[in-house]
Amino acid sequence: MVIEILVLDRLNQIIEHRLVTSELPPQMLQLKIGAGRVRITVEHEFQVSLTLMGDGPTVPWTLLEIEILVEDKETGEGKSLVHPLQVHYLHQLVSSYLADSARPLYDIYTILHxxxxxxxxxxxxxxxVQLCRDRLGDNVRVHEYQPGRLLAVSYWREVTGREARSEPGYA
Structure with missing residues (x-):
């Protein structure tokens, strides 16, 4: 048990040294080192756990876990929006970049972001779409939607001036 604690403490030091001497994306500064791993969180996006399998400067990071933090409380009664097979695919994709990358932490960030x-x-x-269906009807319109690229929405509203006159407006 004492040897195990000493090994984990040494691994934590190696991880900390690697992080200090590596280029780390500014969005990935929320991190916690412990139990021989580093847990990096990008709020409302993702969390990853990484470790090292040795102390050499060329030993690549090993991806332990990915958690996608994007959520919608209304959809799926608070359940995950990502299927476990998608997470598995992301895990394989990110892991494949870690072995040969000159900037592995940037690659992790780019893929998961x-x-x-x-x-x-x-x-x-x-x-x-739900808002249009439930409450606002034709007052809100989705003009264009390209999954993963573009969402163009418009709405009509009343623009009220100080002279108590109203003009229709487009926003």
Whole structure:
């Protein structure tokens, strides 16, 4: 038990040294080192757990876990928006980049940020469609939606001036 604690403490030091000497995306500064791993969180997007399998400077990061933090409380009664097979695919994709990358932490960020942003856009699209259906009808319109790329929404509203006159407006 004592040897195990000493090994984990040494691994924590190696991970900390690697993080200090690596280029780390500014969005990935929320991290916690412990139990021989680093847990990096990008709020409302993702969380990853990484470790190292040795102390050499060329030993690649090993991806332990990915958690997608994008959520929609209304959709699926608070359940995950990502299927376990999607997470598995992301895990394989990210792991394949870690072995040969000159900037592995940037690659992790780029892949998972892109996925998270696409998922957030999908959630926003679903929310707008639901809002149109339930409450706002034709007052809100989705002009264009390209999954993962573009959501163009417009709405009509009354623009009220100080002279108590109203003009229709487009926003």
């Amino acid at each position: 892109s996925f998270s942003q696409s998922l957030q856009l999908e959630v926003l699209h679903s929310q707008v």
